[in-house]
Amino acid sequence: MRQRRLSRWLEPIRESTGVSRWIFWIGVAIVAFFVILAVFAPLLAPYGFDQVSADGVRFPKQGSPDGTHLFGTTVGNYDVLSRVIWGARTAIEVVVLAVVFSLAIGVPLGLFSGYVGGRADRVLVLIMDALFAFPYILLAIVIAFLLSDKLGQGVVTAAIAITAVYVPQYFRVVRNHVISVREEPYVDAARALGAPRRTIVSRYVLQNVIQSVPALATLNAADAILTLAALGFLGYGIQPTDAAEWGYDLQRAIDDAGAGIWWTGLYPGLAIVLLVTGFTLLGEGLNDVINPLIRARSTAKPEIEEQPGGEGEAAILSMEPPRGGEEPRGP
Amino acid sequence: MKESSGSSGLRTYVLTRLALALLTVLILLTVVFLLMRVAPGDPITAALGARLPAKELEKRKKEAGYDKPILQQYGEYLGQVVTLDLGESVTDNRSVTSILAENGTATLELTLAAFTITLLVGIPLGLLAGRYRDGPWDIGGRLYGIVIYAFPVFFLGFLFQLLASQVGWPTSGRASPIVEFDLNKVTHFYLIDTLIQGDLNAFWDVVQHLFLPALVLGLTISGVLIRLIRVNLLQTMRGDYVEAARARGVSERRVVVNHAFRNAMVPVVTVAGLQFAILLGGAVLTEETFNWPGIGSELVRYLNQRDYVAVQGIVTVFAIAVVAVSLLIDLINAFIDPRVRYR
Numbered sequence: 001m002r003q004r005r006l007s008r009w010l011e012p013i014r015e016s017t018g019v020s021r022w023i024f025w026i027g028v029a030i031v032a033f034f035v036i037l038a039v040f041a042p043l044l045a046p047y048g049f050d051q052v053s054a055d056g057v058r059f060p061k062q063g064s065p066d067g068t069h070l071f072g073t074t075v076g077n078y079d080v081l082s083r084v085i086w087g088a089r090t091a092i093e094v095v096v097l098a099v100v101f102s103l104a105i106g107v108p109l110g111l112f113s114g115y116v117g118g119r120a121d122r123v124l125v126l127i128m129d130a131l132f133a134f135p136y137i138l139l140a141i142v143i144a145f146l147l148s149d150k151l152g153q154g155v156v157t158a159a160i161a162i163t164a165v166y167v168p169q170y171f172r173v174v175r176n177h178v179i180s181v182r183e184e185p186y187v188d189a190a191r192a193l194g195a196p197r198r199t200i201v202s203r204y205v206l207q208n209v210i211q212s213v214p215a216l217a218t219l220n221a222a223d224a225i226l227t228l229a230a231l232g233f234l235g236y237g238i239q240p241t242d243a244a245e246w247g248y249d250l251q252r253a254i255d256d257a258g259a260g261i262w263w264t265g266l267y268p269g270l271a272i273v274l275l276v277t278g279f280t281l282l283g284e285g286l287n288d289v290i291n292p293l294i295r296a297r298s299t300a301k302p303e304i305e306e307q308p309g310g311e312g313e314a315a316i317l318s319m320e321p322p323r324g325g326e327e328p329r330g331p
Numbered sequence: 332m333k334e335s336s337g338s339s340g341l342r343t344y345v346l347t348r349l350a351l352a353l354l355t356v357l358i359l360l361t362v363v364f365l366l367m368r369v370a371p372g373d374p375i376t377a378a379l380g381a382r383l384p385a386k387e388l389e390k391r392k393k394e395a396g397y398d399k400p401i402l403q404q405y406g407e408y409l410g411q412v413v414t415l416d417l418g419e420s421v422t423d424n425r426s427v428t429s430i431l432a433e434n435g436t437a438t439l440e441l442t443l444a445a446f447t448i449t450l451l452v453g454i455p456l457g458l459l460a461g462r463y464r465d466g467p468w469d470i471g472g473r474l475y476g477i478v479i480y481a482f483p484v485f486f487l488g489f490l491f492q493l494l495a496s497q498v499g500w501p502t503s504g505r506a507s508p509i510v511e512f513d514l515n516k517v518t519h520f521y522l523i524d525t526l527i528q529g530d531l532n533a534f535w536d537v538v539q540h541l542f543l544p545a546l547v548l549g550l551t552i553s554g555v556l557i558r559l560i561r562v563n564l565l566q567t568m569r570g571d572y573v574e575a576a577r578a579r580g581v582s583e584r585r586v587v588v589n590h591a592f593r594n595a596m597v598p599v600v601t602v603a604g605l606q607f608a609i610l611l612g613g614a615v616l617t618e619e620t621f622n623w624p625g626i627g628s629e630l631v632r633y634l635n636q637r638d639y640v641a642v643q644g645i646v647t648v649f650a651i652a653v654v655a656v657s658l659l660i661d662l663i664n665a666f667i668d669p670r671v672r673y674r
Contacts, residue, residue, distance in 0.1 A: 126354060126355070126358060127358055129355065130355045130358040130359050130362070131362070133355065133359075133608060133653050133654060133657060134359060134608065134649075134650060134653060135608045135609070135611045135612035135615075135649060135653065136608075136609075136612055137612035137613075137615055137616065138611075138612060138615070138630075138646060138649060141615075141631075141634065142366055142634075142642075142646065143366075145634055146366060146369055222481070226481075226483055229483050229485075230483065230485075230616055233483070233485050233616060233619065234615070234616070234619060234631055235631070235635070236634075247483070247485075250483070250485055250486055250489060251485070251619075253489060254485065254488070254489055254492070254620060257489050257492035257493045257496060257502070258492065258496045258502060259496070260493065260496055260497070262493050265486070265489040265490075265493075266489075266490075269482075269483070269486035269489060269490070272481070272483055272486060273478070273481045273482055273483075273486065274481075276480070276481035277477060277478060277481040280477055280480065280481060281477070284477075
């Protein structure tokens with residue numbers, strides 16, 4: 001029974017073809033690579049993330065890459081390779097926390113707002129839209145700043161600041177989906193048969209709506225990495241003594257660029273680019289794989305396979321405010 | 332008859348949209364106000380607590396009205412916004428209005444230049460990708476879109492600074508110190524001010540300083556634009572009127588250029604508006620990367636000094652700007668495209 005359910009979940013991945021399959025698996029590979037780095041960081045990293053000396057010898061300042069320090073050392077005498085590897089752990093931790101938090105708040109809120117409707121819905125939509133319109137980095141900075149006095153500048157603070165940015169997105173997607181599902185004949189039928197509201201919401205609405213979540217969550221994870229790095233870059237992220245964070249390292253490296261010191265910024269930067277690309281590909285792949293409409297189209301009629309905004313719609317969603325479906329305009 | 336119903340539809344739409352924008356601003360202002368009150372301590376103590384004796388602090392608090400009930404403070408804050416007087420920073424006694432005039436223009440100059448670059452890169456690449464679907468331009472454009480999105484502004488900035496340091500191109504500030512000192516800042520837009528002075532050397536110096544930050548910020552946003560133009564072109568290419576033009580024997584070149592391209596460009600207006608908030612957010616990071624004395628780097632500086640008054644003022648302006656731009660875009664769209672009004 002359990003196995004059958006699992007294979008039903010995996011079915012879309014097996015059925016997917018061509019480019020989206022490739023995109024999906026490349027994304028999986030990149031993300032898996034970073035997860036492995038994150039989990040085994042203590043074994044893989046040559047030094048600790050805040051270690052500035054070994055065997056009583058202090059690391060060189062801004063030392064160029066050599067045998068002992070493959071990626072060189074930073075202005076703070078840290079070993080770049082170790083910081084990059086430990087940074088993967090920080091990034092994955094923050095992203096997982098932020099995604100879990102935003103799901104835990106955004107999904108129930110969207111479900112409630114969409115299903116109940118009425119005045120509560122209108123007020124929530126207005127507030128969420130207002131937050132959504134706001135430059136997200138500013139929102140994250142201000143919240144991280146306010147929390148830093150109470151929670152310190154660690155993983156949890158960063159995760160909560162990022163959560164504030166993404167809750168409106170989940171809310172929006174889930175709410176709109178609920179509204180379209182709410183009036184479907186099968187939901188109506190369940191209602192007519194006298195199913196209690198709880199059953200309708202949890203079995204018929206949620207199960208349907210939840211399908212759009214994995215792709216969105218993955219694409220948001222990509223975005224969250226960027227937001228975390230941005231926070232770190234501005235000095236409101238994680239402090240260097242708490243954990244290694246790529247954005248902070250880049251901020252310290254900016255002054256090196258003028259002196260031609262490339263290794264302090266290049267490696268953490270590449271780590272960000274690679275991990276974000278990995279999550280993006282994974283999300284795009286999931287989008288194509290899970291969305292049965294796109295799947296059906298790609299096998300049926302090639303000429304109409306490209307629907308307005310169909311390809312990577314969630315990716316566009318995650319980067320900019322969609323305005324009530326006017327975006328894919330045209331005949 | 333038809334005319335009049337059309338214009339009343341437009342009027343209703345404009346009024347509703349206006350009311351909605353005002354409401355959104357009010358919500359954002361409330362959020363800003365609440366966030367600033369959640370912050371530990373009152374603004375005066377937070378900024379100056381370590382520097383002034385307790386008595387002096389009390390006096391200043393009273394002067395600034397921080398001992399009044401919170402609702403009254405809220406009302407006064409809203410009043411400030413309406414009268415466009417957002418108070419003075421606690422730490423260096425600059426009025427928020429002058430921060431806007433001096434640093435806001437720097438940000439505006441940067442974002443406008445960046446957006447120009449976004450359009451210069453995004454429109455041709457998007458049109459090429461959509462025109463030659465699944466061809467090298469398309470695959471290249473889409474890959475570029477994904478990869479450029481993954482680049483944080485400051486990492487791209489770092490890479491360009493590495494290159495610039497090799498050729499001696501400036502990577503910091505709005506102009507060389509001497510140029511900046513001599514400049515008569517009339518509009519605070521340095522490109523315009525140097526031209527008013529008729530000093531071409533200074534103008535070139537300003538262009539050099541502006542180029543890298545604008546390029547970096549513009550490129551990071553171009554990916555989304557490429558993507559949208561591509562999808563829109565693909566869609567318009569399937570439109571009936573394109574088919575009809577083809578059937579009439581119009582050359583493929585004319586079909587693409589005159590019929591499809593033009594219609595695919597309509598959403599660019601919308602995108603421009605949607606990107607504005609992202610552009611502002613990106614500007615904060617770009618300014619930090621290139622020491623650009625814009626409003627974003629001022630915000631970060633005031634945050635570090637815990638100057639809540641300045642922070643509140645700047646964030647308020649950001650909020651109003653974002654809502655105003657999105658309102659403007661919707662109104663432009665409503666005038667251009669009658670379908671919007673009847674939704």
